[in-house]
Amino acid sequence: GQNIDQPTEMTATEGAIVQINCTYQTSGFNGLFWYQQHAGEAPTFLSYNVLDGLEEKGRFSSFLSRSKGYSYLLLKELQMKDSASYLCAVVGSNYQLIWGAGTKLIIKP
Amino acid sequence: NAGVTQTPKFRVLKTGQSMTLLCAQDMNHEYMYWYRQDPGMGLRLIHYSVGEGTTAKGEVPDGYNVSRLKKQNFLLGLESAAPSQTSVYFCASTHSPDRAHEQYFGPGTRLTVT
Numbered sequence: 001g002q003n004i005d006q007p008t009e010m011t012a013t014e015g016a017i018v019q020i021n022c023t024y025q026t027s028g029f030n031g032l033f034w035y036q037q038h039a040g041e042a043p044t045f046l047s048y049n050v051l052d053g054l055e056e057k058g059r060f061s062s063f064l065s066r067s068k069g070y071s072y073l074l075l076k077e078l079q080m081k082d083s084a085s086y087l088c089a090v091v092g093s094n095y096q097l098i099w100g101a102g103t104k105l106i107i108k109p
Numbered sequence: 110n111a112g113v114t115q116t117p118k119f120r121v122l123k124t125g126q127s128m129t130l131l132c133a134q135d136m137n138h139e140y141m142y143w144y145r146q147d148p149g150m151g152l153r154l155i156h157y158s159v160g161e162g163t164t165a166k167g168e169v170p171d172g173y174n175v176s177r178l179k180k181q182n183f184l185l186g187l188e189s190a191a192p193s194q195t196s197v198y199f200c201a202s203t204h205s206p207d208r209a210h211e212q213y214f215g216p217g218t219r220l221t222v223t
């Protein structure tokens with residue numbers, strides 16, 4: 001079967017760094033992406049990885065290892081507005097999207 | 110550009126009632142998707158469309174029907190609503206499947222079936 005695993009909930013402190021992990025097992029791989037979703041809102045695109053390595057975009061970075069079926073999202077200099085759910089998703093062999101359940105990130109002052 | 114819009118934003122139905130959710134996009138995207146999102150679960154694909162006049166089943170299609178008569182609109186129908194269909198429904202669109210990561214989402218429709 002196909003599945004994507006990520007922690008259900010994480011807590012971090014304002015100004016700190018947090019890493020959200022995602023592991024996947026899918027039939028085919030055409031990329032992995034991360035979305036941010038604030039409570040009651042639609043998901044918004046954060047980052048996309050198709051090759052191994054690190055992609056950096058401001059305070060957010062995303063890493064991919066295709067051989068390990070593993071990715072992480074790194075958030076630096078955490079701000080209260082970063083409190084949200086972070087969704088990991090994989091583009092499968094038929095270009096359909098397989099979504100993880102999301103990680104709820106709680107930022108404390 | 111309005112992006113992706115959904116109507117209605119909220120709806121309460123009684124078991125057995127029917128309704129149609131409308132998704133509209135003004136980005137000339139070929140691909141459109143309907144998802145449902147339930148607590149503790151990821152987004153699950155209900156149906157999708159790869160172009161005007163075409164539709165296909167996703168992961169959880171039972172109890173839903175769709176139509177794509179115009180490129181910019183994708184309709185999701187519930188013929189006989191059930192409490193299990195209480196959920197938040199998101200529509201999304203993208204230009205092409207190899208850019209599936211660039212999905213633009215609508216604001217969501219919160220549906221409660223009593």
